[in-house]
Amino acid sequence: MTLIISAVFRKGGDVTFMVDELQGVFDPKGGYIKPGTHGQYVPSLVAEIGNVVEAHLKKIGMIIEEEMSESRQAMIEEKRKQFEEMQQVNIKGTFPSGSRGDFPIGATLCEKCYVMAVVMMDGCMVCLNCGESKCG
Numbered sequence: 001m002t003l004i005i006s007a008v009f010r011k012g013g014d015v016t017f018m019v020d021e022l023q024g025v026f027d028p029k030g031g032y033i034k035p036g037t038h039g040q041y042v043p044s045l046v047a048e049i050g051n052v053v054e055a056h057l058k059k060i061g062m063i064i065e066e067e068m069s070e071s072r073q074a075m076i077e078e079k080r081k082q083f084e085e086m087q088q089v090n091i092k093g094t095f096p097s098g099s100r101g102d103f104p105i106g107a108t109l110c111e112k113c114y115v116m117a118v119v120m121m122d123g124c125m126v127c128l129n130c131g132e133s134k135c136g
Helices: 002-011 017-023 045-059 070-087
Strands: 116-121 124-127
Touching: 017 045, 070 116
Parallel strands: none
Antiparallel strands: 116 124
C-alpha cells in the first residue's frame, strides 16, 4: 500500500482522489469508534490512513475544507434542542467523559459523517452532527 501511495504522490497532478479511495475501504470484521473524536466511526485501518492523508492535504492547502453554512448550523442546533426537549435530558450530560461525545446514547451511525449522532425525530432519521436527513 505504501508503494501505491508513494507512486501517486510522485506522479503528481491531482492526488486528492486517493483520500476518497482510502476512506472507502471497509474492514469486513468491522471498524471502530475513534477515541477523542466525538464518536467518529473509522471503518478500517486503511480508512484511518486516508484520514491522515486528508489531514495532511488540508494542512498544505491541496484540499479546502468546506465550511457548513450558517443556516445549516442553525438547523442542526435547533434539531439538537428539540431532541433534548423530547428526551428531557441534557445531551452534553448523557455520556460519561471521554466516551461518545455530545450525542445521545440511542444515536446510530451517520453514513455521511461517520459519527454516532443519528436520532429519530418527527418520524425521520436526523444526524445531530452534520444535519443529514433521510427525509430531505
